[in-house]
Amino acid sequence: MPDVIKDGRVVADPWQGQNLLTPQELNASGALLGAAAADAAPVAVVLAPDQPPSTIEGDLNRLGLVAINFPVFTDGRCFSYARELRELGYTGEIRATGKFIRDQLFFLQRCGFTAFQFEDDANLEDCLPSLTDFSESYQAAADQPEPLFRRRD
């Protein structure tokens, strides 16, 4: 069973086999369900870099997983999307998929990503230290609501 890094640990993928909806499919299904959508099981959606969180804003409360797919690891839009999702109040899993790399884990986590699904057969245990490359940061972000200047001794 394929593993992912989730909440700082290597675990079996809890969403294994789940169909990932596009924002269009998500919107269509929401319209179809109407009021019943609130009681349905949480669903999963995948965003591409030209699909900002505003495209799924109305459906956030019935989502259990937002995957953000990196077409190339240098596509920085994905970082902003995760932050915006958190700022919109989304509290479920945000998962990096696609071509992101291990050396981005610290920044990705700060932006609100909680899970990482590597494309290749990376040794996930070896990647874990990159989550804690730094023990302190200057900026406020999804993992730390207060910038350092409000916390300095």
Added chain:
Amino acid sequence: MYVYDQYDQRMIDERVNQYRDQTRRFLDGMISEDEFLPLRLHNGLYVQRLAPMLRIAIPYGMLSSRQLRKLAQISRDFDKGYAHFSTRQNLQLNWPELAEVPDILAELASVQMHAVQTSGSCIRNTTSDEYAGVAADELEDPRPWCELIRQWSTLHPEFAFLPRKFKIAVCGAEQDRAAIHTHDIGLELVPHPESGEIGFKVLVGGGLGRTPVIGSVICDWLEKKHLITYLEAILRVYNQLGRRDNKYTARIKILVKAMGVQAFRERVEAEWVRLKDGPSTLTEAEISRCQGFFTAPAYRHCDAAAVTAQLQAQAAGNKRFGNWLQRNTVDHRVAGYRIVNIALKATGYAPGDISDRHMEAVADLADTYSFGEVRTTHQQNLVLADVAQEDLYELWQKLDGLGLAIANLGYLTDIICCPGGDFCALANAKSIPVAEAIQSRFDDMDYVYDLGPLDLNISGCMNACGHHHIGHIGVLGVDKKGAEFYQVSLGGSQAKDASIGKILGPSFRREDMPDVIEKILATYVNLRTPEETFLDTYRRVGLDPYKERVYA
């Protein structure tokens, strides 16, 4: 100047460890070339024509003598005993070994320095006025704000992979010495038109490179406490909407042009609404903390009239000292003091280059005469900001003994020049030999002084590291069927009346460049009125008279 506390130091130390591990994994074949590229760029390491180049950050140009000595030691131990001050106030080593870079970064961290985000598509070192805090024409010291921006932008998790590089400059004086109009974001400390409270005028979308653009005002006056959230809003819009399909259209200037300033401003405002007054709003305590690092040193009281009389006598008695005093020193806000510029523009040396021995000598002079601080300038020179007038003659004698008293600051031979084809892999043509040929041709200082203030800027390619677009005379190296040619432009300016130079006409061979410059200068001398500078005359008469003379 700013001093690290445990938090700052820990982050920089952890950065060294992170990069050491990344370098090890790269050398072990565990990271591909493509994946290692941004990681090394984010730590200042380019791979150049002949060897890697390491760009070390000098935040807003401030250096302690201890840091300068460390840079001297690093350039001796890890390089060939010299280094290069860049047009963005940074220091570049031309010959480091890739495997040794983590050790260099550890050495830097030991004196509170780093190479974080000095290259790559991220927020670069914030630059500022080299006379900050001491300029007679200053409204407010920009350095605390630069430091606040440095901290916010350092290892910012959201903006490490922008569409392209991103440069911010801050100025707080009457005269713009930070070229804020040609930065991705330019910040100017200005009084509110009604209340008089000082805030920021914010410019966006300026830049040089392939498409030179003067920045547009996006906010006339921003309350200081909102600085960080407003910057964050601009960056977030750029990060999401900036083009990523073509590196030549990826800078924010292209986005602002494409959207129009008004539409861009509306997007930023919409983003800002969500961030404004949030936790990143600056507190009074934090602003005061940062300002507390940039207070006036213990200036000596002196009899200003007596000291000035003595100085005049010294200048009258020694013409070379008099020239240096007039050209290379600048009014200080405190009576009895002057700002001293050390021009790194000796003929025979690449502009901005300095040896390890000279770095140490300047560090010693800073300790003796200027409270142990040195500044770097975007003109690739050094500044001792706080020299007592009564020490000037002694200081000049020592600089002269070192060959560092070249009295050409702001004149023709104070050439701003990128490393060019001698070092840089991007260059189309060499730039250093052109600078040297021009300096050699115009070695008559009386003629040079008679020409008045003149910015001559040389870039070896479109990337414009020599800022050729904003030189009064700009020279750009171009490739013509494999041969090096040089295109000349006139009328650029980096002052508050910033302008982009206009291209004179077809490009020239390298050996013709001194003649071309001579003809341009002769045209100016013929046409000028007694009070006119080179730029004034050009703006009055336009390009044609120069064209006729040069292509006759």
